[in-house]
Amino acid sequence: MDISVIIPLFNEEESLPELCAWISRVMEANRFDYEIILVDDGSTDTSWQVIQQLAESNPCLKGIRFQRNYGKSAALNEGFRAAKGEVVITMDADLQDSPDEIPELYRMITEEQYDLVSGWKKQRHDPLSKTIPSRFFNGVTQKMSGIRLHDFNCGLKAYRRRVIKSIEVYGEMHRYIPVIAKWSGFRKIGEKVVEHRARKYGISKFGLERFINGFLDLMSIMFVGRFGKKPMHFFGSLGTLVFFIGFCICVYLGIAKFAFQQYNMTDRPIFYIALVSIIVGAQLFLTGFLAELVTRNAAERNHYLVEERIRL
Incomplete structure (x- = not known):
């Protein structure tokens, strides 16, 4: 199979027929062997009924329905598991992404040998409340990840x-899928300017909290990417350093006490700094051991309750 198109969705009943018809036209015009995987992320409207109807008339269409709303990452992950195409395209269900971009994206993967090609909505039809924070986070992510997107x-x-x-x-x-891909060893990451269309149906499903969550997720990815397989290297090194600082302060206070015998060690504030440093250092060291155990018992972190499937 040439292409798998994965579309996560939440309450997009109005846009689905138009989007699927558009994708099919593009695929047939380019003679691609394809599948469309619609992942219903616990919609509360009639999106799943629409998917069932579309699947009856289009044998290339497949569906996954979550029992409840898990989020876009969960939907993409399930779509990735189900995909059979040599090239996988992801797009949103709100018609703001144009399926006409698919042939060129396919060519960049197959002919230019990119591992991943990310769209760039150079001209956006979004309010400033979305575009300004987005530019800020994209800039921060570029600096921290070293990926020029x-x-x-x-x-x-x-x-x-x-x-x-x-x-x-x-x-x-x-x-931050490009960042995850990079940490997994896929280095050839490209970019293509794509058309960004104005929303035709419904409203955005993401609020302002996505910017805070986005920054926290970036911190998580950077940490997991570097220390996910060796958490003891981070916590153990930091704990050893903090413990050593506290120990050195205690040695200094002990020498000063016996050399000058003019004060009690506990009378000086620096003594309590040393004590806290020793305790915190030991706790960080133990955290490293616990983190090592956790990384070996996290096989179920991507387990989701799938209520129904179509042709899968």
Whole structure:
């Protein structure tokens, strides 16, 4: 199979028929062997009924329905598991991403040998309340990750099959899939300017909290990417350093006490700083041991309750 198109959705009943018809036209015009995987993230409208109706008339359409709303990352992760295409395209269900971009994205993966190509909505149809924070976080992510992308959060992306089968997306990490891919060893990451269309139906499902969550997720990815397989290296090193500082202060106070015999050690504030440093250092060291145990028992972190499936 040439292409898998994965579309996470939440309450998008109005846009689904138009979007699926548009994708099918593009695929047939380019003679692609394809599948469309619609992942219903616990919609409360008639989105699932629409998916069932569309699946009856289009054998290339498949569906996954969550029992409740888990979030976009969970939807993408389930779609990645189900995808069979050599190239995987992800896009949003709100018609703001254009399926006409699919052939060029496919070409960049297959001919230019990119592992991942991310869309860049250079001209956006969003209010300043979304565009300004987005530019800020994209700039911060560029600096911290070393990946030269302008729009990490663009839903329109293309992946080589082995990329999506090698990574896990959980929590709200969908914003930083390029960073996850890089930490997994996929270095050839490209970018393509894509059309950003004005929203035709409904309203945005994301609030202002996504910016705070986005920053916290970036911190998590950077930490997990560097120390996820070796947490003891981080906590153990930090704990040893803090413990050593406290120990050195205690040695200094002990020498000063016996050399000058003019004060009690406990009369000086620095003694309590040393005591806290020793305790905190020991706790950080023990945290490293606990983190090592946790990393070996986290196999269920991507387990979701799937209520129904179509042709899967």
